[in-house]
Amino acid sequence: MEEQKWTEDNLKTPYFIIDETELAKNIRQLKAALTKYWDNAIIGYSFKTNSLPWLLHYFKDEGFFAEVVSDDEYELAKAIGFEKDKMIYNGVAKSKETFEEALQNNCVVNIDSHRELDWLKELNAGSTKVYEVGIRVNFDLEKHCPNETVMGNEGSRFGFCYENGELLKAVKRIVSLPNVRLTGLHLHNSTKTRSLNIYSTIAKMACEIKKTYALDLKYIDIGGGFFGGLINKPQFDDYLKCISTELSKEFKKEETTLIVEPGISLVASPIRYVSSVIDVNETNRNYFIITDGSNININPLQNKQMKFYHIKYQCSSQQKVIDKQVVSGFTCMEEDWLMILEYSPKLSVGDQIIYEKIGAYSLSLSPLFIKYFPAVYAKREGIITKVSEKWTAQQMIQSDGLHDKGII
Numbered sequence: 001m002e003e004q005k006w007t008e009d010n011l012k013t014p015y016f017i018i019d020e021t022e023l024a025k026n027i028r029q030l031k032a033a034l035t036k037y038w039d040n041a042i043i044g045y046s047f048k049t050n051s052l053p054w055l056l057h058y059f060k061d062e063g064f065f066a067e068v069v070s071d072d073e074y075e076l077a078k079a080i081g082f083e084k085d086k087m088i089y090n091g092v093a094k095s096k097e098t099f100e101e102a103l104q105n106n107c108v109v110n111i112d113s114h115r116e117l118d119w120l121k122e123l124n125a126g127s128t129k130v131y132e133v134g135i136r137v138n139f140d141l142e143k144h145c146p147n148e149t150v151m152g153n154e155g156s157r158f159g160f161c162y163e164n165g166e167l168l169k170a171v172k173r174i175v176s177l178p179n180v181r182l183t184g185l186h187l188h189n190s191t192k193t194r195s196l197n198i199y200s201t202i203a204k205m206a207c208e209i210k211k212t213y214a215l216d217l218k219y220i221d222i223g224g225g226f227f228g229g230l231i232n233k234p235q236f237d238d239y240l241k242c243i244s245t246e247l248s249k250e251f252k253k254e255e256t257t258l259i260v261e262p263g264i265s266l267v268a269s270p271i272r273y274v275s276s277v278i279d280v281n282e283t284n285r286n287y288f289i290i291t292d293g294s295n296i297n298i299n300p301l302q303n304k305q306m307k308f309y310h311i312k313y314q315c316s317s318q319q320k321v322i323d324k325q326v327v328s329g330f331t332c333m334e335e336d337w338l339m340i341l342e343y344s345p346k347l348s349v350g351d352q353i354i355y356e357k358i359g360a361y362s363l364s365l366s367p368l369f370i371k372y373f374p375a376v377y378a379k380r381e382g383i384i385t386k387v388s389e390k391w392t393a394q395q396m397i398q399s400d401g402l403h404d405k406g407i408i
Contacts, residue, residue: 006384011377013276013352014293016363018055018387020380022270026228027062030262033236037244038258042108044088046224047073049263049360050271052376054387056080065108067224067261071095074102088221088259090136090186092158103131108259110134110186110221112159117173124177134184134221135170137162137209141189144201150190159186162209171213183216185209188223188261196234196242198225203246210250220247221259228262229269229357236265264360271359273298277351278330286326289347294329295336297374298358300365306339308356311347319345327353331370372396 008017034041044067045059051073056066057080066077069091075098077087084105089098092113099116100123102109111117111133120133136159142149149156160167174182187202199222206220222243227233247258275293282288295302313319321343329336338355341347366373372391377384 006377006386008274008379008384011274011384012375013274014291014297014374015274015390016359016374016376017272017274017384018359018376018378019270019272020378022229023058023266026266026269030228030236030260030266033240034258034260036237037240038247038253040253040256041258041260042088042219044108044259044261045266046261046263047076048364049224050267050363051076052363052388053080054376054378055267060086067263069093071098074098088261090188090261103133104129106132108134108184108219108221110136110184111170111174112136112186114170117170120174120180121177124179127179130179130181132181132183132218133174134186134219135160135167135174135182136186136188137167137205139163139187139205141191141198141201145191145193145195145197148191148193148195148198150192156189162205167209168213171215183218184221184259185215185217185219186221186223188221188225191225194225194227194234196238199239200242200246203243207246207250217251217256219257219259220251221261224261224263224265226260226262226265228265267359269357269359271357271362273355273358273362275353275355277347277349277353279349280347287322287324289325289327289341290330291327291338291353292330293338293353293355294331294371295338296329296331296369297366298355298362299338300362300367302335306355308358309339310354310356311345312352312354313345314348314350319348322346368396 042065044065046067048069060080060082065086065088066082067088067090068074068077070093074089085107087102088108089102090110090112094116096119099119103123138156138159139162140155142152142155160170171182174180185206187206189202191198202222210217226239273293275291277289278292279290281290323343325341325344325347327338327341329338375386375390376388378387
C-alpha cells in the first residue's frame, strides 16, 4: 500500500478509517478473557463480518483462524495466506471440492447440510484417512430465551434439529462411517439481545447433547455475536465467565477446545465512516442535508439507527439551531436518509459527519450502486495509511473480458 502521509483534514470523503489502537484493544481483551476462563481456545475471525484484506492479514498475524462460510471465502483465506489447517469451515454454501479439501487439510469442518453428509460418505468410501468433523446444532433457542432471537417463532434454518430427532439421525449417519469421527458441536445462533442468558443457554445445550448422546468431543464451537466496544454492555470477560461456568459442568478445559467466532465485537467499534455535506435543500416540508455518504455504505439493510456519530463544523462560531434536519445520501433513492437531527446547529456545505462503530457488515454488504467502494484508511499512533483504494471504473471493467478481446 501507499506510504504517502495523510491527515484526516485532507482526506477526500467519503472514506472508512480504522482505529488500529481500538482494534488491538478489542483483541487484547478477548484473548485475556479466554486465558482467564478457558485457555484451551481457538479464535476464528468471521470473514463475512468484514472481509477487507488488510483486516484479514491483521487477524492472521494475531494467530486467529479464518472462519469462512462459502467456497469463495475459503479461497480468499488461502489467498491471504492462512495455513491450510487454520480454517473453520461453516455454513451451507460450501462446494464439494473445498469441503473435501478442507477435510484433507484437517480444517475444522462443521457439517450444516444433508448434502455434506452425502459428500462425507463418498469421501469416506474412497479413503483410509480418518476424518474429524463437527455438526451444526439447531435447537429451539427462542423457547429458552423468549424474544431474544433474530428468527423468533419461525426458528433458525441452520443445522440439524435437536428437538425433532434430525440431529440424532445425522449423528448416527456420521458415527456409522468407519473412517469418520464426530469431534465437535457448533451452536452459533443469531440474536437480538446478545445477552449473557443466550450464551449460558447455548453452553447448557452443548452439555445436554454431549451427555444425552454420550459423545466424545474435542471441541465446542460457541459461535460469535458478542457485544464489543460498548462500555454499558456485557464484556468479553462476562461472556467467557458464563460460558465457562456452564461448560465446566460437563467438559474439562484441558480436554475440550472452546472455539469462538467473533466478528462484530472486534471490528464494529474501531471503524468510522467520514462524509461531507455537499448541498443543502430547503423545501416546504423539510430541510435536507445532502452528503457524499450514503446508507448503502454503512446501513445497507436499513435496519439500525445512527446512534454513534459526531459533526465537525467548518465554522467555529455558534451556528443557528434548526428544529429538524434530514441527513440524506448521494443516491437517487428517496429513502436514502441516514438520520434526522432535531434541534441541532445548522449544517452547511463542507461540514463533516463522522459515523462511528460501523465496521461490522458495512463494507461486506455495500453494493456497487451509483458510486463505487470508497477508500479505506488505517490510523495508528497518529499515522494514517491507505489500506484499500477507492474503486473506479477501471475496477468495474477489469474482469469483463472486453480488454482481452481488444474491444476496449
